[in-house]
Amino acid sequence: MRAEILKTYKLFINGQFPRSESGRYFQIPNPKTKKPLANVSQASRKDLRDAVQAARKALPGWSSKTAYNRGQILYRMAEVLESRKPEFIDEISKMTGNPKKAEKEVLTAIDRLVWYAGWSDKYQQILGTVNPVALPYFNFTLPEPQGVVGILVADELSLIPLVSKLAPAMVAGNTLVMIASEKFPLSAITFAEVIATSDVPAGVVNILTGFKNELIPHLAKHMDVNAVNYTGTDQALVKLLQEEGSANVKRIIAHPEPKGEAWLDNQKAQSPYWINSFVEMKTTWHPIGV
Amino acid sequence: MTTAEKKIARLEVVEPKRLEFGKKWDYAPAPESTEHIKIQSRYELFIGGKFVSPKSGNYFKSINPATEEILTEVAEANEADVNxxxxxARTAYEKYWSKLPGSERAKYIFRIARQLQEKAREFAIIETMDGGKPIKESRDVDIPLAVAxxxxYAGWADKLDYAFPGRKTRPLGVAGQVIPWxxxxxxxxxxxxxxxxxGNTVVLKPAETTPLTALHLAQIIQEADLPPGVVNIVTGFGKTGAAIVNHPDVDKVAFTGSTEVGKIIQRAVAGTKKKLTLExxxxxxxxxxxxxxxxxxxxxxxxGIYFNQGHVCCAGSRLLVQESILDLVVRKLKDRIQTLRVGDPLDKNTDIGAINSSDQLKKIKELVQIGIDEGCKIHQSTCKLPERGFWFPPTFFTGVAQSNRIAQEEIFGPVLSILTFRTPEEAVEKANNTAYGLSAGVWTDKGSKIFKISSQxxxxxxxxxxxxxxxxxSPFGGYKESGFGREGGLQGLMPYVQLI
Structure with a gap:
């Protein structure tokens, strides 16, 4: 019998897969056998700072891509995910012990990427406005990216909370530092392989695995992070984000919903207003005259 | 010679000889009459549709910063008053306002607009007396824009179902609002x-140096017969504002003011369910x-810089001039600031009024001294300043580096820092080299350049x-440390609703 090649799960920073500079790892258990399923990199503060730096560097390029191009890249991610469907279902099942739900999750993730890909050149037309000012100016308001956005991925499921936040943040032109689910980190890193092979420029998405308690304070304090997005009901955590984030007036976007199975519900877990929570509004007064 | 250089050369040639009028063309005084303005000797708090004495028992003086004369005394709200x-506001929200159809809410707000319009002249004069801004600005900018x-927004009240495609809106509840001077x-x-x-109800705190027009607005709100408690106006200092921000029954906090206080408020509401916007x-x-x-x-x-004495959060306080036209711009600015008329804010010819308070004047003087100490070159109008009141002449600095404090810190006064650039890329780089991000200006006759630069x-x-x-x-609000949320326009509805 052939021995299986086991995968090393590393971080995803600046388009590469480094181990944590700290050399640390943690293990997640097979829910059935309770034996360790894999070693996962335990990111450090330094890894987080590297990720922020990579995201900042990638921002001008990504945010100035055409909407059409960003849409194409998101669509490409859906294509690549589709072709690797069985692998994801298998991997998620290993973590959760529930293959049926895993399949539903992967299919929803693919469809959700396609859904947001289609929004790339439309959300501006829904969220932006032309404003009828009483002066001789052409005045318009357009959504622009917030910048470098930290995303705390909900722990409840594996792939779908990550994709559900990544897609609206990316499509709006932000660059991301994501802290993966602590409970189900494996498919986050495997999804990084999808990102890495879908023409997403290096640094646009960075994914860290590790302990949230350790990483979140550093993310909240980081002066080069523009926003932190959290889904959940931990008020103490939101308090910490706001308090530490106030140092540079971070946008702390905290949504109590969705929870659990609701992540799979298109009515509850995808919306152009999720894109809206990843944008700034810029208003321009352009002169009219001869 | 490039086109631009030719243009500059031409401008240099046609530059007229400086005209010396001496005193011959001085403006005669044209003061706005204050005869029909009634400022009460004392102002109470506006709570539950009535003007009531403060539980604190305290009153503070409001002065005219142009004369240092006491205008009146104003109630100071303490925690009990804010409660x-x-x-x-909560009672009004539950009993009346949230039950009223949007079309009815609209009519009340239209009433406020109309009555304000009818009393515009009175409001302009009071605004100028209380705050020191030139009457031409309060008359032509502040009051008409407030009416507008x-x-x-009156028109939006019954059209909210059309504001956000696919969603309906629901009000948040009680909004606690703290505004600047x-x-x-x-x-x-x-x-x-x-x-x-x-559909929200309001507890608003005006600034301690300029509470009067808000209290006169309270009178209009009373006359317009708004249900009692829909708008409550409590006057006081920072402590009063803190009591509003920290009140557990406030659902929404909106603050306009300094970044320093904004950060404190962000910390203060951390972990609560309060929705927050900061300007x-x-x-x-x-x-x-x-x-x-x-x-x-x-x-x-x-x-950009001398409007309202530079007391403008979006003031164009960092001038970035393309190097090739620096000398021309500096010369013209020197001439121009000399012609700005500084003095009696009630005079219709006045360009620059009084600094809002002695505290603010002190801050301006400190930062200007720092500019001088750091080696920047100061240029100031030699205009004569009135003897009483708080005044600062129009001022600008040349030779300013990005690292100078006058290029980094908000002065909030009539003081401009001039820096230069050579290429559009450098201009953008320097413009964005700040923790703030409220506003910016671009000057060029080339439309495509406007779009290119403004998008960056x-x-x-x-x-x-x-x-x-x-x-x-037109929505207004900042990036980065200039705050979050927008005021004005469709986007300005978002901070006051939940989408359902």
């Missing part, structure tokens, strides 16, 4: 109008390219070939 105001803001009535309008239109400080870059319409740009620079600036409002323009339909 009553929030309670009144109520008109604009630079545009007292206008800021009250920016806060109250969208809150009411969306904070700025250090706007005003970028002038060598192909700009130069005389128009000079007026825009002047308006990290600021919430970009003015092209103009500065300091406002309109109720």
């Amino acid at each position: 009553l105001a929030v309670k009144a 803001h109520f008109f604009y 630079n545009f007292p009535l206008l800021m009250a309008a920016w806060k109250i109008a969208p809150a009411l239109a969306c 904070l400080g700025g250090k706007a870059a005003n970028i002038v390219f060598d192909d700009a319409p130069i005389d128009q740009a000079i007026e825009g620079i002047i308006n 600036l990290k600021a919430g409002v970009i003015w092209a070939n103009t500065f300091n323009k406002f309109d109720p339909s």
